[in-house]
Amino acid sequence: MIRHLKLVLVISTSICLLVQSKTVNKDRNTPRPFPKGFLFGTSTASYQTEGGWNLDGKSENIWDHLTHTNPCSVKDCSNGDIANDSYHLYKRDVEMMRELGLHFYRFSLSWTRILSSSFPNKINDAGVQYYNNLIDEMLKYNIEPMVTLYHWDLPQQLQLLGGWTNPHVVDWFADYARVAFELFGDRVKYWVTVNEPRQICYQGYGAATMAPLIAIPGIAEYMCAKNLLVAHAKAYHIYDKEFRDKGAGVIGISISADWIEPETPKDTQAAFEALQFEWGQYAHPIFSEAGDFPPVMKERIAAKSAEQGFPRSRLPEFSKKEIEMLRGSSDFFGLNHYSTNILYKNASTQGIFEKPSFYDDIGAATYQRPEWPTSASFWLKSVPWGFYKLLRFISDEYNNPPVIITENGWSTLTGIEDDGRVAYYRDYLDAMLDAIEDGCEVIAYTAWSLMDNFEWMQGYTERFGLYEVDYNSPQRTRTPRKSAFVYKQIIRTNQLDYDYVPDTNEMTIDEGH
Numbered sequence: 001m002i003r004h005l006k007l008v009l010v011i012s013t014s015i016c017l018l019v020q021s022k023t024v025n026k027d028r029n030t031p032r033p034f035p036k037g038f039l040f041g042t043s044t045a046s047y048q049t050e051g052g053w054n055l056d057g058k059s060e061n062i063w064d065h066l067t068h069t070n071p072c073s074v075k076d077c078s079n080g081d082i083a084n085d086s087y088h089l090y091k092r093d094v095e096m097m098r099e100l101g102l103h104f105y106r107f108s109l110s111w112t113r114i115l116s117s118s119f120p121n122k123i124n125d126a127g128v129q130y131y132n133n134l135i136d137e138m139l140k141y142n143i144e145p146m147v148t149l150y151h152w153d154l155p156q157q158l159q160l161l162g163g164w165t166n167p168h169v170v171d172w173f174a175d176y177a178r179v180a181f182e183l184f185g186d187r188v189k190y191w192v193t194v195n196e197p198r199q200i201c202y203q204g205y206g207a208a209t210m211a212p213l214i215a216i217p218g219i220a221e222y223m224c225a226k227n228l229l230v231a232h233a234k235a236y237h238i239y240d241k242e243f244r245d246k247g248a249g250v251i252g253i254s255i256s257a258d259w260i261e262p263e264t265p266k267d268t269q270a271a272f273e274a275l276q277f278e279w280g281q282y283a284h285p286i287f288s289e290a291g292d293f294p295p296v297m298k299e300r301i302a303a304k305s306a307e308q309g310f311p312r313s314r315l316p317e318f319s320k321k322e323i324e325m326l327r328g329s330s331d332f333f334g335l336n337h338y339s340t341n342i343l344y345k346n347a348s349t350q351g352i353f354e355k356p357s358f359y360d361d362i363g364a365a366t367y368q369r370p371e372w373p374t375s376a377s378f379w380l381k382s383v384p385w386g387f388y389k390l391l392r393f394i395s396d397e398y399n400n401p402p403v404i405i406t407e408n409g410w411s412t413l414t415g416i417e418d419d420g421r422v423a424y425y426r427d428y429l430d431a432m433l434d435a436i437e438d439g440c441e442v443i444a445y446t447a448w449s450l451m452d453n454f455e456w457m458q459g460y461t462e463r464f465g466l467y468e469v470d471y472n473s474p475q476r477t478r479t480p481r482k483s484a485f486v487y488k489q490i491i492r493t494n495q496l497d498y499d500y501v502p503d504t505n506e507m508t509i510d511e512g513h
C-alpha cells in the first residue's frame with residue numbers, strides 16, 4: 001500500500017470548479033468507478049473496542065472514571081471494561097480486515113495503556129507490546145495502520161489538573177505524541193493527532209454530554225479549543241521535524257463536520273456563520289490562508305462577552321507565533337461526517353439559549369426533516385446531498401486540500417440484515433464521487449465502524465458495525481452483516497454498483513490479500 005502514500009503528499013493542483021449542485025437524478029444502473037488507487041478502510045477507537053481497561057499496567061482514563069463512578073450516565077449503564085475485547089481478540093479483528101479486503105485500518109492508541117503515569121517518565125512495555133502485535137499482524141497482510149493518537153480517552157490524572165483547559169496539556173500531549181512516534185513511527189505512515197475536537201471540547205467541557213461531563217458553557221469549551229489546537233500543531237511539528245521519514249508518512253487532524261443547510265435564502269449568512277462556529281473554529285486556524293479562529297467567532301464572542309460583563313473575550317486569543325504554528329499544520333483534511341441540519345435564524349432564536357453559551361453565541365436554531373431516512377441514533381439521518389455540499393465547501397473554502405474521510409457510517413439496532421446501512425453507504429459514496437468528479441481531492445474513505453462497539457453515552461444500544469458483535473458470548477463473536485459483503489465488493493471491484501446483491505452465506509478471505 002506504500003505506493004498510495006505519494007498521493008497524499010501531492011499538493012493539489014486541481015481546481016474544484018464552482019458549478020451548481022448536482023441533480024439527484026442519476027443513472028444508477030451502471031456501476032460507477034472510484035479513482036484508481038483510491039483507498040478504503042474502516043475505523044474504531046481504543047476505548048470503544050479494546051477492553052482490558054486495567055490489564056498489564058494500564059491506568060485509568062476519563063471514560064473508565066466516568067463509567068465506574070457514574071455508571072448510569074450511560075444509557076444502558078454499560079462501560080468499556082471489556083467492550084469487544086480487542087485487547088485479546090486482535091487477530092480476529094485483523095482477519096475481519098482481510099475478509100473485507102481493507103487497504104488500511106484506523107484505530108487509536110490508549111494514552112494510559114502506553115504511559116501509566118500519563119507522562120513519559122516510564123513506558124508500559126505490555127501496552128506497547130499490544131500495539132506492536134496489532135500493527136505487525138496488520139502489516140503481515142499489507143493492511144496499513146492509520147493511528148489516531150487521541151480518541152477521547154484522556155488520562156484521569158490529567159483531568160484532575162484541568163485536562164484540555166489547562167495550557168500545560170500542550171506539552172503533555174506533545175510528549176505523549178513523541179513517544180508514540182518513536183515507538184511506532186517506523187511502521188505507521190498515517191497519523192491522526194486528535195479525533196473530533198468539537199466533541200472533546202463542546203460536549204466534554206461546555207454541554208456535559210461526554211466525559212469528563214463538565215458544564216461551564218461559553219467558557220470552558222473555548223479554552224479547550226485553543227489548547228487542543230496548539231497541542232495538535234505542536235505534535236504535527238514534532239513529527240514533521242523529527243520523524244517524517246523522507247516524506248513517506250503523513251499526519252493530520254480529524255474534524256467532525258455536519259453540513260448546515262439554510263432553511264431559506266435569507267438564512268444563508270447565518271448558516272455560514274454557524275458552520276464557522278460548529279467546526280470552522282477547528283478548521284480555519286489550520287486550513288485557511290489567514291489562519292486564526294474565524295473572524296465571525298472572534299467578533300461575536302468579544303462583543304457578547306463585553307455585553308455580559310466579562311473583562312475580556314471568552315474566546316482566548318492565539319499568539320502570533322501560535323497562529324503561524326497552526327497554519328498548514330495538517331497534511332490532509334481528516335473529515336468525520338455523518339449528517340446534515342437545516343438552520344434558521346429569526347426573532348424566535350434570539351434569547352432562547354442559556355447565557356453565556358456556545359449556542360447563544362451562534363444565535364440560530366437547527367432541525368432535521370422528518371422525511372429523511374432515520375438511523376438508530378436521534379441525530380443521524382441520511383442526507384447524501386449534504387455530504388456533497390460539505391466536500392465542495394471544504395474544497396472552495398480551504399483551497400482544495402487532500403481530504404481523507406476518516407469516519408462515515410450509520411447506526412442500526414442488532415440484526416445482520418442492515419439494508420438501511422447498505423443504502424446509506426451507497427448513497428454517501430455516490431455523493432462523494434460527485435464531489436470527486438467536480439475536482440475535490442478526496443483520496444481515501446473510512447467506514448465507521450469495522451464492528452459494533454461501545455457507543456459512548458449510548459452504551460451498546462446503537463450499533464455502527466459492518467460486523468455485529470454478540471456481547472453475550474464470551475468470545476464476543478463477530479458476524480458479518482449484509483453491509484460487510486457490500487463494502488467488500490466495493491473495495492474488490494473499486495466501483496459502486498447499486499445492483500449488486502451479496503450472497504451472505506459465507507465470508508471468505510480472497511487470495512492475494
Ligand SMILES: *[C@@H]1O[C@H](CO)[C@@H](O)[C@H](O)[C@H]1NC(C)=O
Binds near residue numbers: 263345346347348
Ligand atoms: C422562525 O422560523 C421558524 C422555522 O421556520 C418558524 O417556525 C418560526 O415561526 C419563526 N419565528 C418567527 C418569530 O419568525
Ligand SMILES: CC(=O)N[C@H]1CO[C@H](CO)[C@@H](O)[C@@H]1O
Binds near residue numbers: 088089473474
Ligand atoms: C479471549 C478472552 O479474553 N475472552 C474474554 C472475553 O470476555 C469474556 C466476558 O467477560 C471473558 O470471560 C473472556 O475471557
